[in-house]
Amino acid sequence: MTRHTSNLPVICLTGPTAAGKSASTLALAKRWPIEIIVMDSATIYQGMDIGTAKPSADEQALVPHHLLDIRDPAQSYSAAEFASDATQLIHNIWQRGRYPLLCGGTMLYYKALREGLNNLPSSNPEIRARLDEQAAQLGWPAMHQLLAEYDPITAARLAPNDSQRIQRAMEIYEISGKPMSAWLQEQERQKPSIPFHTLSLEPSDRAWLHAQIALRYRQMIDAGLLAEVQALYARPDLNPTLPSIRCVGYRQLWSHLDGECSQDEAIEKAIAATRQLAKRQLTWLRSDPQRLSMDCLNPHKADAVVDAAAQVWPTT
Known part of the structure; x- marks a missing residue:
């Protein structure tokens, strides 16, 4: 029997980079028939897997993920396109009687989806x-x-x-x-008639998050991130002005390949840039009084996310 899910809030699980969102989404998938709409401006790119912490093949097999690998690195993707794509996906998932779950940290995408974007004239x-x-x-x-x-x-x-x-x-x-x-x-912003419920994983100790960011980036290096960037660097149609190459963690290694800095310097610059990204994400999140904030240092945070979701999604 098809569930009636369209009257339920769409949960958005967000938080700064390295806060542990992926593990929490898998805990939700064990409780509800969810489909994940990935809210990330980097995982949209094909061939950029390690440095974007893209969900593994096993994770994608466990629960459907949408908006991964939808663009070549030579292409662009706007917040307005995300809002349109995500809105359509939400309705499609509802029609299947399943639960749409937004997950990611690109706050501009979330703002565009929730609030709409003004249709100002294109640049000249x-x-x-x-x-x-x-x-x-x-x-x-x-x-x-x-x-x-x-x-x-x-x-x-x-x-x-x-x-x-x-x-x-x-x-x-x-x-x-x-x-x-x-x-x-x-121009009145055209907000979609979709109820959203924001669950935000945030650190009670900023130093812990900084250490986690450094650890994760070094693990990416060990997993072959430099080779991934070298493959992009070898393409004549890619350059450092493109949104894909400007992604944090990629542009610093690109500068190393350009001879502008050593590999160690590039790694340190990437870690610093990722910390700055996390700071901007937290600033945006803390400006949203409607979010439910949860401590990402909590060793039982996945259970806490499930308990919070159970407040808005039926558990039968």
Whole structure:
């Protein structure tokens, strides 16, 4: 008999990198017929397995995983595409009478799925180049003053040297003739009619997480991560400006292969960058008062995740 699951919240199991989300998802899979929608901007890439901590073949055989290996490293994938793909997957999984579980740490993807994205005009390279030339002559504080003349609302929330956002606001006005603030006021974000319940694995001791990140990255090196990056480096169609190569842990080894640093230096830079990523993830998570935070240092955290899920999913 098909279960009626579409009226139940979609659980999102999230947390910083190396917090132990994978083990908890497998504990959930033993209790409920779940399908995992992977919320990760790195595991989408084919041939990038070790450095992304992609679920193993055994793990994927145990429970269905979606949105893995959906892009070649030469391609890109946006938060808007994730929101569209994940929404469709959620409804498909519901139709099968199963439980969709979001799992991952790419917070921009989760924000896009829960809140929607404003449909602002696409960027225009020619306009951007012209604005860059103008800024080189006048300086960004002067550009900020120009922006304030026709979009004072946007200018008021931007610092005079915030070149990226000032340029984007000016670009939108030149493309459309309408201030960015007007776009944001007029467009209501289209939120999907899906209830979400966020379970967040967070460290009570930041030093423990830092040590775990270092240990895990060195284990990736021992498992052959450098060879994985070398295979990417050998491809003439890949370069360090691509989103795939900019992934933490990959771009540092790419710099080593470019001769910019030693392997040991690249490893230390990768560990430091991963710690910075975890810090940004925690900052985003702690801004969400609706999440249920659980200590990832708890040796029984997988059981705690199951108990929390049982509060919103039936256990029959």
